[in-house]
Amino acid sequence: MKLHIDTAPVWEAYRQDCECPLCLINDKIEAASVEYFLGESVMEPSQRIEVNEKGFCGRHFKLMFDAGNRLGLALMTHTYMKNTVARLEALMKRAQDAAGEGRPVFKRIVGKKDGGLQQVADEIRSMEDACVMCQRVRENMERYVYTVLYMYKNEADFPALFEKSKGMCLKHYTEAVRMAPEHLSGQALKNFISVLNNIESTNLKRVADELEWFTRKFDYRNEDKPWGNSRDAVERSINKLRGHVV
Ligand SMILES: [Zn+2]
Ligand SMILES: [Zn+2]
Numbered sequence: 229m230k231l232h233i234d235t236a237p238v239w240e241a242y243r244q245d246c247e248c249p250l251c252l253i254n255d256k257i258e259a260a261s262v263e264y265f266l267g268e269s270v271m272e273p274s275q276r277i278e279v280n281e282k283g284f285c286g287r288h289f290k291l292m293f294d295a296g297n298r299l300g301l302a303l304m305t306h307t308y309m310k311n312t313v314a315r316l317e318a319l320m321k322r323a324q325d326a327a328g329e330g331r332p333v334f335k336r337i338v339g340k341k342d343g344g345l346q347q348v349a350d351e352i353r354s355m356e357d358a359c360v361m362c363q364r365v366r367e368n369m370e371r372y373v374y375t376v377l378y379m380y381k382n383e384a385d386f387p388a389l390f391e392k393s394k395g396m397c398l399k400h401y402t403e404a405v406r407m408a409p410e411h412l413s414g415q416a417l418k419n420f421i422s423v424l425n426n427i428e429s430t431n432l433k434r435v436a437d438e439l440e441w442f443t444r445k446f447d448y449r450n451e452d453k454p455w456g457n458s459r460d461a462v463e464r465s466i467n468k469l470r471g472h473v474v
Contacts, residue, residue, distance in 0.1 A: 238375050242389050247464055249393060250400035251472040257368045261361050266297040278360050283308040285359035323348045373403045377411045380420055391423055395431040399471040439465045
């Protein structure tokens with residue numbers, strides 16, 4: 229896989245003190261995507277077709293709602309909604325047929341070729357799960373995870389900075405592990421996984437300890453003891469586990 233390399237955002241993110249540099253990049257891509265879908269993409273026919281078909285997940289609808297361009301969002305949501313209603317009509321007909329009288333109970337629930345109610349529900353759910361923005365962010369992030377791996381191998385000063393980082397959130401850690409063997413091999417791969425696991429494990433334990441101290445601060449005996457790094461331990465723990473969400 230040949231991907232475009234842009235090292236500047238990775239250098240910038242790794243120079244900041246944070247729980248996951250990839251989440252910083254992710255946030256920027258997401259913010260730019262919100263702007264894009266509420267702005268330029270309205271003009272782009274191929275993008276419009278994709279939005280009409282897939283729409284957005286709840287998180288990304290919410291981000292666009294909060295961004296404030298109600299008319300842009302309304303226009304996009306309206307065409308997506310018309311498309312959804314048309315597709316639902318067909319699925320509803322199938323649901324009605326599947327529920328038809330005189331059919332064996334088993335077939336009514338999981339009928340095979342003609343589609344039982346569960347298949348219809350699964351198809352509706354897959355419509356709910358589709359999101360053009362998730363797809364766009366995921367594709368961009370794949371490029372940046374690759375960039376981290378590339379820099380670890382090819383940029384002399386990067387491994388030291390990487391080792392000093394606080395690891396990643398679990399979501400991006402998993403992506404790094406998944407993509408590492410596609411781009412690194414031999415000693416470089418072994419090295420990368422060993423360093424990554426080391427910083428990940430050290431920092432997960434640190435955050436867990438900070439979270440524990442947060443809970444213990446509520447004990448009156450610890451009232452006067454210093455908070456240390458624990459004041460924001462709840463949000464950092466959640467973000468460490470699920471990527472930047474709070
Ligand atoms: Zn992350
Ligand atoms: Zn999404």
